[in-house]
């Protein structure tokens with residue numbers, strides 16, 4: 001690209017001189033349409049519980065879910081993502097609680113679809129909230145077994161679809177699961193249930209607070225590097241996206257967020273498919289703690305979210321969704 005113009009005829013500060021002018025020419029703006037709100041749910045009644053590692057984020061019992069759902073709707077957030085905190089006694093080697101039609105997720109989806117039918121709901125397909133070892137799949141011969149895991153994931157996805165889930169989000173990183181899930185959804189006439197595949201999910205150190213929030217942290221004795229991506233790689237992400245599109249993904253996720261903006265941008269340039277970025281728990285807690293300690297100011301949240309848009313993301317899963325949507329609406 002040739003740079004046209006030179007000083008003093010050209011002064012780039014001219015377009016920065018006032019707020020209205022900066023607003024007028026701004027290229028990327030966060031709106032509540034861009035935000036997906038993750039919500040943690042737990043068993044019990046009448047509880048909204050703090051999560052120590054994620055200040056300002058809570059676990060809700062099902063009866064308390066409407067408190068946060070009402071706010072999501074009030075601030076015009078299009079979709080929420082449900083994550084369960086499964087009690088230890090319901091966890092086992094095979095993660096069978098994932099297939100229980102009365103599990104937290106199923107009850108959560110039903111409540112949303114009954115009482116907030118115009119709010120989108122997205123659910124993870126993966127076994128880690130349900131397994132006693134904290135892995136996303138089942139273990140056979142000391143390995144997370146790809147093909148055996150897929151069989152269970154397909155059932156999990158079908159169950160979620162049956163309960164009314166709008167967007168199925170496989171976050172497990174097994175090979176071939178998107179195709180298997182699409183096939184099963186179609187066979188059962190769930191043509192309108194979409195798949196948002198966590199296509200590019202790195203084995204990241206920034207998931208710690210989330211694992212604490214869903215109660216898998218203390219269970220997980222090793223890492224997830226045999227199925228989640230190696231953070232040293234980028235070409236591999238194109239193969240992941242290309243395969244998932246071929247298998248029937250409607251949208252793709254890149255995760256984590258801010259330290260992977262290069263990946264978002266390259267996928268945006270190479271593929272024409274909606275990209276969802278996930279500003280993960282570790283990123284959230286870093287920024288939130290720094291704000292609470294007055295090391296950063298609150299605008300750093302908007303700056304971080306805008307960077308995803310600038311890189312090419314269509315929307316962002318973020319634990320800041322509610323507070324930012326509220327702020328935008330009150331402007």
Ligand code: PBG
Nearest residue numbers: 126128171206207210280281282
């Ligand atoms: C589970 C899952 C994880 C996250 C979303 N779904 C954790 C993991 O893969 O260990 C991370 C979200 C976050 O850190 O905010 N498969």
